Amino acid sequence: xxxxxxxxxxxxxxxxxxxxxxxxxxxxxxxxxxxxxxxxxxxxxxxxxxxxxxxxxxxxxxxxxxxxxxxxxxxxxxxxxxxxxxxxxxxxxxxxxxxxxxxxxxxxxxxxxxxxxxxxxxxxxxxxxxxxxxxxxxxxxxxxxxxxxxxxxxxxxxxxxxxxxxxxxxxxxxxxxxxxxxxxxxxxxxxxxxxxxxxxxxxxxxxxxxxxxxxxxxxxxxxxxxxxxxxxxxxxxxxxxxxxxxxxxxxxxxxxxxxxxxxxxxxxxxxxxxxxxxxxxxxxxxxxxxxxxxxxxxxxxxxxxxxxxxxxxxxxxxxxxxxxxxxxxxxxx
Numbered sequence: 427x428x429x430x431x432x433x434x435x436x437x438x439x440x441x442x443x444x445x446x447x448x449x450x451x452x453x454x455x456x457x458x459x460x461x462x463x464x465x466x467x468x469x470x471x472x473x474x475x476x477x478x479x480x481x482x483x484x485x486x487x488x489x490x491x492x493x494x495x496x497x498x499x500x501x502x503x504x505x506x507x508x509x510x511x512x513x514x515x516x517x518x519x520x521x522x523x524x525x526x527x528x529x530x531x532x533x534x535x536x537x538x539x540x541x542x543x544x545x546x547x548x549x550x551x552x553x554x555x556x557x558x559x560x561x562x563x564x565x566x567x568x569x570x571x572x573x574x575x576x577x578x579x580x581x582x583x584x585x586x587x588x589x590x591x592x593x594x595x596x597x598x599x600x601x602x603x604x605x606x607x608x609x610x611x612x613x614x615x616x617x618x619x620x621x622x623x624x625x626x627x628x629x630x631x632x633x634x635x636x637x638x639x640x641x642x643x644x645x646x647x648x649x650x651x652x653x654x655x656x657x658x659x660x661x662x663x664x665x666x667x668x669x670x671x672x673x674x675x676x677x678x679x680x681x682x683x684x685x686x687x688x689x690x691x692x693x694x695x696x697x698x699x700x701x702x703x704x705x706x707x708x709x710x711x712x713x714x715x716x717x718x719x720x721x722x723x724x725x726x727x728x729x730x731x732x733x734x735x736x737x738x739x740x741x742x743x744x745x746x747x748x749x750x751x752x753x754x755x756x757x758x759x
Contacts, residue, residue: 437477437484437551442566444578445471449569459491462547472544472575476563477551484551494549495519498542502551508632509667511579511660516649518543518579524556524586525593525630536629541579545651548575550582558586576656583663590670593630597623597677605684608691620688624681631674705751712746 434455441458442450453461458473475492477484485502488494497514501521511520520541539559542549550559562585572578600623648657716739720727729735 435481435483436487437479437481439476439478440563440566441473441475443471443473444572447571447573449571450474450566455487455491462493472546472548472572472578474548474550474566474575474578476559477549479551479553488549488551492549493544493547494542498540498549501540511644513644513647513649516544516651518576518644518649518652520579522558522582522586523630524552524558525589536626541582543575543579545575548578557589558582561585561589574653574656576652577659580656580659580663583660584666587663587666587670590630590667594670594673594677597627601677601681601684608684608687620681620685624678624685627674627678627681631671631678705755708750708753709747712750713743716743 436455438455441453441455443453443458443461444450453473455475458475461473477488479485479502485499489499495514495517497512497517497519501519509521509523511518513519518541520543522539522541523536524539525536537552537554537556539550539552539556541551552559559582562582565581565585570581572581601620604620645657645661720739729738732738
């Protein structure tokens with residue numbers, strides 16, 4: 427069962443009212459609705475409401491009480507969860523993929539955050555606790571302020587970029603440790619470990635890479651209430667994402683090379699083991715054949731009455747053994 431993580435009966439985790447350059451003021455749903463319906467909402471400022479979709483009543487309450495565009499709910503139930511920001515009737519609808527708060531490089535710990543941003547209201551919703559939005563929530567608690575809802579969205583994207591950078595760094599450290607052990611001749615990590623790490627990075631790259639088409643349309647025809655400075659910050663945030671995605675691609679290629687190197691070393695060790703087994707089998711073949719022949723309980727065993735018969739047989743076996751060993755090592759060379 428997913429924890430409610432501090433949400434109320436309607437799924438609200440936190441709410442803040444931002445006015446001008448002042449820090450956010452905590453508000454509940456009733457205070458937020460009252461502000462949105464008052465004349466004060468026509469001036470500067472906006473309200474941010476963060477919901478937990480694990481609460482059954484959260485989605486219905488949002489749909490019935492808040493001016494949220496239908497595209498937001500379509501994104502909630504859409505099969506595609508790639509990161510994107512779209513303009514829907516002069517409202518920004520964003521799907522932001524993030525990692526769980528206790529991320530342990532498990533593909534199942536990658537979750538989505540849905541955001542609806544208008545000039546006077548910003549709505550965010552998630553199912554599980556996520557790192558980026560929790561960082562943003564803590565920053566607001568510490569006094570961080572936003573002059574507009576677009577600035578709020580850009581701050582969220584920058585936080586997500588920072589989280590992704592730390593994931594790439596941690597993954598790089600893991601790969602460095604595996605590579606150092608490989609160079610030292612210690613294959614202590616299985617290829618499955620590298621394969622799991624690579625699958626996580628591939629999924630991160632696929633989900634976190636912003637859709638260029640949607641972003642291009644937004645930057646070309648933004649909502650009229652979005653200022654130029656907000657668009658510049660949004661473009662900068664997406665460029666940072668592009669750089670991190672490039673680092674992800676390079677790290678995936680590095681992991682692929684390490685997997686191939688480990689496979690080559692394992693194959694070489696297997697070949698050496700098979701060669702040793704083959705040599706032992708070949709060297710033991712003459713003595714096994716002679717022992718099998720002389721051990722038959724039939725008449726006519728050669729050298730049975732010869733006082734030096736044992737030594738003759740040993741010499742014959744030694745001669746054939748040396749000949750078989752010479753042939754085997756000659757083929758190896």
